[in-house]
Amino acid sequence: MILNSDISVPAGSAGPADPSDGRGMAARGLLRSRLSCQAFDPRATLSRAAIEGLIGAAVQAPSAFNLQNWRFVVAHSPNSRSRLKPAAYGQEKITDAAAVVIVVGIEPVSDAFSALMNRDEEDGRLPASERERLDRQIGRSYSDPCAGKAEAIRSASLAAMTLLLAAEADGIAACPMSGFDPAEVARAFALAAGETPVLLVALGRNADPAQVQKQRRPVSAVSSFA
Numbered sequence: 001m002i003l004n005s006d007i008s009v010p011a012g013s014a015g016p017a018d019p020s021d022g023r024g025m026a027a028r029g030l031l032r033s034r035l036s037c038q039a040f041d042p043r044a045t046l047s048r049a050a051i052e053g054l055i056g057a058a059v060q061a062p063s064a065f066n067l068q069n070w071r072f073v074v075a076h077s078p079n080s081r082s083r084l085k086p087a088a089y090g091q092e093k094i095t096d097a098a099a100v101v102i103v104v105g106i107e108p109v110s111d112a113f114s115a116l117m118n119r120d121e122e123d124g125r126l127p128a129s130e131r132e133r134l135d136r137q138i139g140r141s142y143s144d145p146c147a148g149k150a151e152a153i154r155s156a157s158l159a160a161m162t163l164l165l166a167a168e169a170d171g172i173a174a175c176p177m178s179g180f181d182p183a184e185v186a187r188a189f190a191l192a193a194g195e196t197p198v199l200l201v202a203l204g205r206n207a208d209p210a211q212v213q214k215q216r217r218p219v220s221a222v223s224s225f226a
């Protein structure tokens with residue numbers, strides 16, 4: 001746990017949030033308890049409202065230029081999950097889970113982003129001059145298709161992590177999965193050009209309530225300060 005005395009801020013700026021307040025404790029608690037469910041209870045079901053609640057939390061994730069270049073395709077029905085399973089190399093979790101969210105990253109070149117900015121401009125949240133500057137900057141940033149694809153993967157990964165933490169907060173077992181053939185998933189769920197299935201997030205009830213968290217390498221082994 002960090003202390004306020006560990007953080008220094010320039011005089012006159014807003015201070016950091018108190019890490020010992022309810023919010024800080026709750027966030028740290030979620031990080032301490034989250035784990036990837038190893039065995040889902042195949043009898044459990046999850047309502048559409050509960051899944052939409054998780055997606056509502058996932059879209060709070062940050063994204064470059066606030067492009068929100070993600071989409072969530074939910075394999076909810078047993079049929080959809082059976083369709084997904086072969087593309088995920090037959091992993092049982094796909095059909096044992098109550099739902100699997102395909103977190104899709106979108107290369108930031110589509111008209112959808114223009115529409116998003118049009119709305120911001122109409123609402124007065126984005127002045128016209130700023131809009132032009134953003135259009136130019138976004139065009140420059142993603143003129144290389146590899147950069148667009150990398151950004152799609154970054155945004156969708158952050159959204160997936162946010163979804164995992166929201167699931168933990170709601171008492172829903174979850175497991176992120178990259179063990180799938182992206183081309184097969186894209187074909188089976190009719191993803192558009194420029195859309196990449198980045199992660200599957202299986203959701204449901206943990207069949208093993210005694211499952212414990214895995215070890216992590218110590219901070220000293222994974223960090224350096226420059």
Ligand SMILES: Cc1cc2nc3c(=O)[nH]c(=O)nc-3n(C[C@H](O)[C@H](O)[C@H](O)COP(=O)(O)O)c2cc1C
Nearest residue numbers: 034035036037091093175176177178179180213214
């Ligand atoms: C990018 C990524 C891909 C993963 N792919 C799979 C997968 O295909 N199948 C699976 O059962 N678990 C998968 N996992 C779960 C990891 O095995 C798990 O996160 C890791 O062992 C650490 O365990 P923990 O999440 O419980 O702390 C994946 C996790 C990540 C982050």
